[in-house]
Amino acid sequence: HAGGLVWxxxxxxxxxxxxxxxxxxxxxxxxxxxxxxxxxxxAASAALLVLHxxxxxxxxxxxxxxxxxxxxxxxxxxxxxxxxxxxxxxxxTLRIARSRTGLLxxxxxQVLDGRFGLVGEDGRFRLLSPATTDACGATRTxxxxxxxxxxxxxxxxxxxRTVVNGVAGxxxxxxxxxxxxxxxxxxxxxxxxxxxxxxxxxxxxxxTIALTFADGHVERHDFGTLPGVVPDPAGGPAWKLHDExxxxxxxxxxxxxxxEPGARGPVSPAACGRLRGSGDAFVAVRRIxxxxxxSNEGVAGAGxxxxxxxxxxxxxxxGPAVRRVEVTGPGGLHVSVPLAAGGTxxxxxxxxxxxxxxxxxxxxxGGRVLTDAGDTGLxxxxxRKDARR
Numbered sequence: 001h002a003g004g005l006v007w008x009x010x011x012x013x014x015x016x017x018x019x020x021x022x023x024x025x026x027x028x029x030x031x032x033x034x035x036x037x038x039x040x041x042x043a044a045s046a047a048l049l050v051l052h053x054x055x056x057x058x059x060x061x062x063x064x065x066x067x068x069x070x071x072x073x074x075x076x077x078x079x080x081x082x083x084x085x086x087x088x089x090x091x092x093t094l095r096i097a098r099s100r101t102g103l104l105x106x107x108x109x110q111v112l113d114g115r116f117g118l119v120g121e122d123g124r125f126r127l128l129s130p131a132t133t134d135a136c137g138a139t140r141t142x143x144x145x146x147x148x149x150x151x152x153x154x155x156x157x158x159x160x161r162t163v164v165n166g167v168a169g170x171x172x173x174x175x176x177x178x179x180x181x182x183x184x185x186x187x188x189x190x191x192x193x194x195x196x197x198x199x200x201x202x203x204x205x206x207x208t209i210a211l212t213f214a215d216g217h218v219e220r221h222d223f224g225t226l227p228g229v230v231p232d233p234a235g236g237p238a239w240k241l242h243d244e245x246x247x248x249x250x251x252x253x254x255x256x257x258x259x260e261p262g263a264r265g266p267v268s269p270a271a272c273g274r275l276r277g278s279g280d281a282f283v284a285v286r287r288i289x290x291x292x293x294x295s296n297e298g299v300a301g302a303g304x305x306x307x308x309x310x311x312x313x314x315x316x317x318x319g320p321a322v323r324r325v326e327v328t329g330p331g332g333l334h335v336s337v338p339l340a341a342g343g344t345x346x347x348x349x350x351x352x353x354x355x356x357x358x359x360x361x362x363x364x365x366g367g368r369v370l371t372d373a374g375d376t377g378l379x380x381x382x383x384r385k386d387a388r389r
Contacts, residue, residue: 055128056118071100075130077093082195090125092163094165103139106133107133144172144211144219145167146165149162149202160199164177166193171215177198178208179205204231209221226257227338233349237257246383250282251271253303253315273317273377278319278321285314287351287355292305311348316344317344318345321364325361
């Protein structure tokens, strides 16, 4: 499965025995990674084929540049250990090495009985070849040499892991990872190595990182923000915008950024409108309840929320002159909602927030400000039967 390691949680990990001789073709897994940010680094582009038993091999040497190949004898395991979100799984760490050209290299993996590897979908632990690296980069004295978020995919979204990691040198003093569920301080190991393990994809967590150095300067890196993708306030799968033009109107809805294989929905109702001027906007402000929507005849754009938990949401579209969208509410709530392509926007909030208490403020070029409460500027979906009457 492109994008990461396909695995399944089946209980505590066990070491894989040596492969017996067999005429049967071994079961295979595909390992690839998403390194969302690498500072001055190079990363292996070849996928790794994981056999049912034994060691996960490195890509063929001819497919890897010398700058990505670790020099023999240079690799060592960091003393860092980061717990997996699931109980009973081996902790995570970094293997650090020097490449044949002198670059600093790191590899993310797990440790079981002092051995470095990964747990596969069958629950077995396999060693990672010493010739495998995730990324290599030039050593920096004024900041991070390597910063990345490596994604290990899985058949179930709950089993996906994002490992935020890096090496930032001896002057690193503090590492803070911010997610939608709060901030966490990350321990720092020798040489300024660090890592922490998040459940799900980076966009689910909305992950960003701040690195503070001895001279006081701070590096910030964003792993989890994509245009039109919004983290879930309860830490569930992220949401993405979907917009379409229907009979002269724009209709905006949202749904999970990633779907479980074969899953249906949830899909929000469509917010439809027609922008009359570049500073105009239309917006839906609602609490969406489980069981709402569905394929009722004649109710195009009703969405289908299914059994998904309730959420309060603000979504719609703004004209090209609108520069900023903000949502305010009780308890000092003040959220800046990013504008995506075409001026669409989405803010998702816990269901305890009453949509009637929210205000949406649009600031246009030149300083013009409009504040709306509740659904504003909406029209029926053009395909609804009652919209044609």
